[in-house]
Amino acid sequence: MILIDGKKIAAEIREELKKEVSQLKKKNNQAPGLTVILIGDLAPSQIYVRMKEKAANEVGLKSEIIKYPNDVEEKTVLDKIDELNKDSLVSGILVQLPLPKHIDKKKVIEKISPSKDVDGFHPINVGNLSSGYESTVPCTPLGCYLLIKKYEKNLNGKKAVVIGRSNLNGKPMMQLLLKENCTVTITHSKTKDLKAECLEADIIVAAVGIPELVKADWIKKDAIVIDVGINKTEKGIVGDVAFDEVSKIAKALTPVPGGVGPMTIACLLKNTVECFKRLQN
Numbered sequence: 001m002i003l004i005d006g007k008k009i010a011a012e013i014r015e016e017l018k019k020e021v022s023q024l025k026k027k028n029n030q031a032p033g034l035t036v037i038l039i040g041d042l043a044p045s046q047i048y049v050r051m052k053e054k055a056a057n058e059v060g061l062k063s064e065i066i067k068y069p070n071d072v073e074e075k076t077v078l079d080k081i082d083e084l085n086k087d088s089l090v091s092g093i094l095v096q097l098p099l100p101k102h103i104d105k106k107k108v109i110e111k112i113s114p115s116k117d118v119d120g121f122h123p124i125n126v127g128n129l130s131s132g133y134e135s136t137v138p139c140t141p142l143g144c145y146l147l148i149k150k151y152e153k154n155l156n157g158k159k160a161v162v163i164g165r166s167n168l169n170g171k172p173m174m175q176l177l178l179k180e181n182c183t184v185t186i187t188h189s190k191t192k193d194l195k196a197e198c199l200e201a202d203i204i205v206a207a208v209g210i211p212e213l214v215k216a217d218w219i220k221k222d223a224i225v226i227d228v229g230i231n232k233t234e235k236g237i238v239g240d241v242a243f244d245e246v247s248k249i250a251k252a253l254t255p256v257p258g259g260v261g262p263m264t265i266a267c268l269l270k271n272t273v274e275c276f277k278r279l280q281n
């Protein structure tokens with residue numbers, strides 16, 4: 001079984017980005033800039049934002065975190081996004097989710113200029129991805145896609161099953177696999193026989209949030225299995241795939257942690273650099 005080492009592949013991407021950012025700085029006299037808006041004091045959000053800032057600094061991006069208290073007015077946030085949209089030193093804007101209940105996520109996402117939407121959540125980016133046009137792709141599915149392509153260059157005609165249909169993971173993942181000519185089945189909580197669907201798959205991407213849902217007897221021999229799940233359990237962080245048993249059947253599998261997670265951050269940096277280049281052009 002091939003252990004798909006997301007940590008190593010993400011480090012390679014970051015190294016390449018570092019070189020590219022250094023060249024871009026020389027050429028444009030300006031570094032790509034990533035601005036993150038963090039609202040409230042949720043511990044996981046604070047950790048994610050710090051990780052993003054550290055990774056951005058390491059590749060030479062200009063990074064900035066704007067913090068607001070939990071009770072900040074929605075208008076203050078929307079006005080700030082407006083200001084950042086106009087700021088030529090800012091190439092990427094990310095508002096860390098989840099937001100406090102009184103702030104409308106849809107309004108916030110739609111306020112970010114599509115050209116600076118490094119999360120790829122704006123409806124224009126979503127529409128462009130589903131139409132097969134150039135777009136910014138959400139970081140986690142983009143990371144999964146790059147991991148799959150690293151081990152399987154030609155996906156033509158492969159059967160892929162995506163477990164989960166969230167806007168964040170499942171739906172963009174489906175689009176990326178479709179673009180590669182996979183025959184894609186997207187499954188969800190109302191799917192009648194998930195095991196039977198998975199048994200057909202050459203590629204499985206599990207983005208559910210249920211610890212070790214995908215078992216060894218759901219897997220076709222030689223399948224590629226990508227585990228997006230991050231679940232806190234008594235035995236620590238586990239994915240949506242029962243790693244120990246599935247690793248005996250699958251051709252290739254991502255570990256949790258150390259699989260998709262590091263790719264998400266690497267792809268955020270990649271998206272910021274891509275946004276910068278498009279804005280410069």
Ligand code: NAP
Binds near residue numbers: 188210229
């Ligand atoms: P989400 O928005 O909660 O979506 C979960 C999806 O799973 C939904 O579409 C749901 O179906 C489906 N589902 C629930 N129970 C199911 C079942 N028994 N069988 C089949 N499908 C089922 O979750 P998400 O934001 O996509 O995140 C999924 C997981 O990925 C979580 O563990 C999260 O922590 C992790 N994650 C990891 C990263 C990373 O960087 N590695 C990034 C983001 C998220 P319905 O639509 O019918 O409800």
